[in-house]
């Protein structure tokens with residue numbers, strides 16, 4: 001039976017761009033989470049147009065310090081870092097724990113479930129852009145998550161109630177998650193040019209993006225997403241309206257020489273395309289280039 005505490009105990013793994021935003025949202029309302037990371041920090045700082053929030057640390061770096069499991073764990077490491085974060089998940093989770101995964105992709109449950117000691121994995125869609133800077137995180141839009149409508153969702157709603165992070169609950173989460181995946185997939189083109197959102201105003205990049213999005217849409221529909229043809233144009237329109245200097249976390253990783261989330265953001269379309277017998281000629285070009293940029297060799 002799932003415990004539905006109104007004041008769940010909350011831990012957060014991965015105090016990067018997204019993790020700092022959620023930690024600050026909780027701290028502002030007096031629900032500071034236990035923060036678990038890879039790198040020690042005395043404090044976390046979130047800034048936006050209206051000012052900044054300082055979340056007192058320390059960021060814990062040793063899972064052995066954790067003596068009891070938590071009701072709710074937010075997991076905000078990259079999908080490429082889940083295995084390395086497994087000792088944190090073992091220390092923080094029991095069969096009663098809900099692990100809310102704050103990551104891009106449509107495979108969060110399968111990726112994280114092996115590490116949560118029988119706890120419940122709750123996927124999410126993270127809608128807001130946040131950018132790491134040397135001593136702070138820059139939140140570039142209003143914080144917003146979408147969660148599936150499940151019995152576990154209540155614990156996240158309780159933790160984030162009355163915070164700066166709004167939470168929508170979607171009956172058709174599959175469609176919402178694939179829509180975001182399409183946005184992420186096309187944002188991956190920024191890695192191949194080394195340019196930010198401004199590049200989408202080029203006619204040739206607009207045409208390429210629309211063709212790639214139509215390919216992704218066919219796969220998304222085969223996976224059960226209900227998304228109309230208009231979605232491709234809507235996503236491109238959103239890039240046209242974005243600040244020209246707005247990046248994406250996969251571009252930030254490329255520029256920092258870090259491994260890329262190419263598989264969960266782009267490879268997934270090619271993989272599921274193969275399962276469903278859907279040709280993916282653009283993915284067949286884009287995915288190897290992203291994979292090689294991420295993993296080399298060379």
Ligand SMILES: NC(=O)c1ccc[n+]([C@@H]2O[C@H](COP(=O)([O-])OP(=O)(O)OC[C@H]3O[C@@H](n4cnc5c(N)ncnc54)[C@H](OP(=O)(O)O)[C@@H]3O)[C@@H](O)[C@H]2O)c1
Nearest residue numbers: 014015016017018037038039077084085103104129130249
């Ligand atoms: N940033 C965005 O705008 C955005 C928007 C929507 C979705 N997302 C998705 O959200 C997820 C998180 O992205 P992000 O941009 O927040 O990444 P990020 O800034 O790189 O944050 C990841 C955090 O995890 C920490 N970490 C790495 N390995 C760890 C380990 N073994 N144990 C504990 N902590 C560990 C990192 O520590 P270090 O400080 O040592 O690196 C860092 O604090 C990704 O799936 C991304 O695609 C991001």
